[in-house]
Structure formats: structure tokens, C-alpha cells
Amino acid sequence: MVMMDDPFDLLRPTTVTVRVSAKVNLALGVGSRAPDGFHPLATIFEAISIYDEVTLTRRDDSRITLTVSGEDADQVPTDETNLAWQAVDLIRNECAAEWGDRRHGVDIHVDKSIPVAGGMAGGSADAAGALVAAAALCRLPDSPEELQPLAARLGSDVPFCLTGGVALGRGRGDRLAPVICRGRHRWVFATSTRGLSTPAVYRRFDELGGSRAGEIVPNDLISALTRGDIDAVADSLSNDLQAAAIDLRPELEEVLTVGRQAGALTGLVSGSGPTCAFLVPDAASAKIVSAALSRLSQVDRTRIARGPAAGAQLLPGPVGS
Ligand code: C5P
Structure with a gap:
């Protein structure tokens, strides 16, 4: 549904789907717990071919809703504790001008294949997918570089889920450098x-x-x-x-x-x-x-x-x- 009081709405998509990969840590070096409660890491992430799909559809009102399908869908929270919900809310608050004056809401749908609470970044992948989808809905730049600072605020693994490939992660795992990987x-x-x-x-x-x-x-x-x-x-x-x-x-x-x-x-x-x-x-x-x-x-x-x-x-x- 197009909202005619904002001419830019005509240029914006109403539904966007993003595919996101799971990850495995090829190495996970963990340092001593820091005063902020987090552990400094030196980790090598590899994105692998198990995917979730996150679809965002604009709503006429300001509500956010979340539905989940796929494997273990019943184990996924469908409220504001879900990282995909938080990702949409973050873009809406941080990029209010691009999002539009009416602060329209979205329906989020996550189709899950990545195991839930499995150590494969399932929740973080959905957050990364929701960030890219929300950016596309309001025509923000959706390159990993642009979204990286917002991703790091959502969780330690979210920045890697944006970039994929193979990367060295330092800090909480959110400071990334690509690693050359020959072969599959x-x-x-x-x-x-x-x-x-x-x-x-x-x-x-x-x-x-x-x-x-x-x-x-x-x-x-x-x-x-x-x-x-x-x-x-x-x-x-x-x-x-x-x-x-x-x-x-x-x-x-x-x-x-x-x-x-x-x-x-x-x-x-x-x-x-x-x-x-x-x-x-x-x-x-x-x-x-x-x-x-x-x-x-x-x-x-x-x-x-x-x-x-x-x-x-x-x-x-x-x-x-
Ligand atoms: O960043 P994320 O929300 O994934 O972290 C979940 C929890 O895992 C943190 O609250 C913290 O207890 C722990 N964690 C940690 N050191 C890290 C990453 C996560 O202690 N580098």
C-alpha cells in the first residue's frame, strides 16, 4: 500500500526479502572477561550455505509485527526481544528522516533454516537480514560498510553476518578483516x-x-x-x-x-x-x-x-x- 502524502513513498519498495547465511567459527580464541562483561576474541568466521530469509513489508500504521516459519519456528521469540525486530527499530530511530515522517511500521517474516540457539549465529543472521531489508525499504545505502556500526550495536556476530565470506574478527568479534580463502x-x-x-x-x-x-x-x-x-x-x-x-x-x-x-x-x-x-x-x-x-x-x-x-x-x- 503506497502512502501518497509522502512523494518519496512512490520510489520505495513495499516488500523486501534478504537472504542471510549461518556461520561457523574455524578458530575461536577467547581472552579474559573484560570489565564490560565481554571477552576479547580473535576468531575466524566462515559463512556457510544454510540460510534464513527475512522479509519486511511496510504497514500503514506504526506497528511492528513478527512471524516465523521453518525449522524450530516455535522456539523463536516474536516480540521486541527478537534481534530482527530490534534491527528494524534501530533503523527507524536512527534514520528517521529516510524512514519517513509517518513512522510507518513493518511486518517482519523470518523463514528459518539456521538452527536456533545452535552457535551458528541464527539470531544475528536475522538481525543482519533485517538491517539490510530495512535499509532497502527506505532507500538507505545497504552496503555492509554503511550498516556496520548499527550491526555492532545489535550483537557481536551481526557485523560478520552482513559481510559473510571468511573474516578475522577481533574485539567482541565485531572488528573484521577479510581473510583470503582458496577453495571451498x-x-x-x-x-x-x-x-x-x-x-x-x-x-x-x-x-x-x-x-x-x-x-x-x-x-x-x-x-x-x-x-x-x-x-x-x-x-x-x-x-x-x-x-x-x-x-x-x-x-x-x-x-x-x-x-x-x-x-x-x-x-x-x-x-x-x-x-x-x-x-x-x-x-x-x-x-x-x-x-x-x-x-x-x-x-x-x-x-x-x-x-x-x-x-x-x-x-x-x-x-x-
Ligand atoms: O553480543 P551478543 O549479544 O551475541 O553476546 C551475548 C552474550 O555473550 C554477552 O552478553 C556476553 O555474556 C557473551 N559474550 C562475551 N564475549 C563476547 C561475545 C559475547 O562474553 N565477545
Whole structure:
């Protein structure tokens, strides 16, 4: 519905859909908890080919609504605690002039494939998608560079979800530098029947003695990625949060063992877990690893994916939208 009291409304789309990728941390070096409660990181993110789609449709009134479809839709909050909602609200407040005088609202719809509370940045990806979609709705520049400062205010992983690819993240994970990655990776992911809360995993990390090596930039991994040496990449994968995630969910140990025994080059907990990620050499072993993991009672689903994938991308809308 076009609002005729604002001539610029004629130039604005009314519905926009953005596709956003999940991520896996190839390395996650965690330093000691800082006074602000966050832990300094040196992490390598890789975007992978499991996608959510975020659609924003303008409303005539000022309300924001949120609906969710897809896997685990019932576990996703549909109120202002959802990061996609917060992203729309942030653009509306920070860019009021572009948004339009009537402060129109939007219907947000998230079609989910990324596991919920799985350590794969599902909520952050939706926030990144909503930022790009909201920027497109009001014709703001939607390049990752322009939206980066707003993304960092929403959550530590949101800036990476905008850019995708492979990147080194420092600070809270929000200060990004691209990493050259030759070749593509095949992954198998095993999601858990129960999610894990990121703050709870960081808390357990502190309780278990906190940082050992700290937020060291993983130069061996960066070099392996740049050379395209998959065996060296597998040897260099690491996650300082893994012990804390396994302490909270001891059954993950068996998941990692079974995936490795079935032929994965290596396996590790993805981010704060409980999803486990397995790097595999080829399509045949992806199927074998996936089948072995599916037989475990603590595994909810398995997913085969490729990386690196792109960041948040506007999808072409229907003509006239
Ligand atoms: O930034 P985000 O909302 O994803 O962080 C969720 C929680 O995870 C934070 O409130 C904090 O407890 C923890 N965290 C942390 N250090 C980071 C990132 C997150 O302690 N670098």
C-alpha cells in the first residue's frame, strides 16, 4: 500500500526479502572477561550455505509485527526481544528522516533454516537480514560498510553476518578483516535436541578457569586458508569455548567422536554450541558422516553445507514490489 502524502513513498519498495547465511567459527580464541562483561576474541568466521530469509513489508500504521516459519519456528521469540525486530527499530530511530515522517511500521517474516540457539549465529543472521531489508525499504545505502556500526550495536556476530565470506574478527568479534580463502569447504553439522545460551557458555568458560592462550590471532589457520590446504585447515581448527560447551552438555563428546570416526577430517563445537561442525573431504564422506551422526539420540538433525557463503543479500522481488 503506497502512502501518497509522502512523494518519496512512490520510489520505495513495499516488500523486501534478504537472504542471510549461518556461520561457523574455524578458530575461536577467547581472552579474559573484560570489565564490560565481554571477552576479547580473535576468531575466524566462515559463512556457510544454510540460510534464513527475512522479509519486511511496510504497514500503514506504526506497528511492528513478527512471524516465523521453518525449522524450530516455535522456539523463536516474536516480540521486541527478537534481534530482527530490534534491527528494524534501530533503523527507524536512527534514520528517521529516510524512514519517513509517518513512522510507518513493518511486518517482519523470518523463514528459518539456521538452527536456533545452535552457535551458528541464527539470531544475528536475522538481525543482519533485517538491517539490510530495512535499509532497502527506505532507500538507505545497504552496503555492509554503511550498516556496520548499527550491526555492532545489535550483537557481536551481526557485523560478520552482513559481510559473510571468511573474516578475522577481533574485539567482541565485531572488528573484521577479510581473510583470503582458496577453495571451498564441505561441512556436516549436527544440531542438538536442546539449545545452549551463549552467555551461559561464556560463564562456564570463566568458571572453568577462563582464558589460557587468550585472543591470539591464528596465523597457521589463516596461512592454511590462503594456501587452500584443507588438511592444514583441519589441523588448525580450534574453539576455546568447546570445553565449556561440553561441560554443560557432556553428550557432545560422543557426537564429536562419532563424526571423526565416520571419516570427518576433524570436528569441533560450533561457536558456543551445541551444534557440532565436521569438515569433510568430499561429498561421499559428507553422506557417511551425516548418516552416522543421525543415529545418535542426542542429535536432532544433520545438515550438509558448503562454505564460504556470501553475506546478507537482497533477493530480487516480484515486479512492482
Ligand atoms: O553480543 P551478543 O549479544 O551475541 O553476546 C551475548 C552474550 O555473550 C554477552 O552478553 C556476553 O555474556 C557473551 N559474550 C562475551 N564475549 C563476547 C561475545 C559475547 O562474553 N565477545
